[in-house]
Amino acid sequence: MNILSLTPKATIILNPFVDRFNEGGPLFMSLILISLVLAIFFLVKAFMTLSKNVPQSKKMMRLAADAGLLGLVIGFLGSIIGMITAFDSIEAIDNVSSGMMAGGLKVSFLTSVFGTLTFIISRIGLLILKGMHKA
Secondary structure: OOOOOOOHHHHHHHHHHHHHHHHOOHHHHHHHHHHHHHHHHHHHHHHHOOOOOHHHHHHHHHHHHHHHHHHHHHHHHHHHHHHHHHHHHHHHHOOOOHHHHHHHHHHHHHHHHHHHHHHHHHHHHHHHHHHHHHO
């Protein structure tokens, strides 16, 4: 049983996400996770200061946009570095099966997916905030 989960049902849900996180490479996935947490923090701060301090809210919106974009760029950087590493391994082995190739490509794209999700989450929050600013 996983230490992070308290119930067997949570273990079923948690393990695939933790496995994918580790497959994508802890360094890049952790940096993207930090970007996601920062984007959410800035969005929450912007929501909290929306009616009291509009300039502060707009500043938080810009920071959230920058954090989301940073997550996207880190994701693509991790993907490119992962593909270079995979191609280096393929070059060294010389005889690669299609399953091995597909597995390497899957792992290299995990950071791109997580970075894109980070960007999308921050953009959805920004769209909601922009709609609330106009009202």
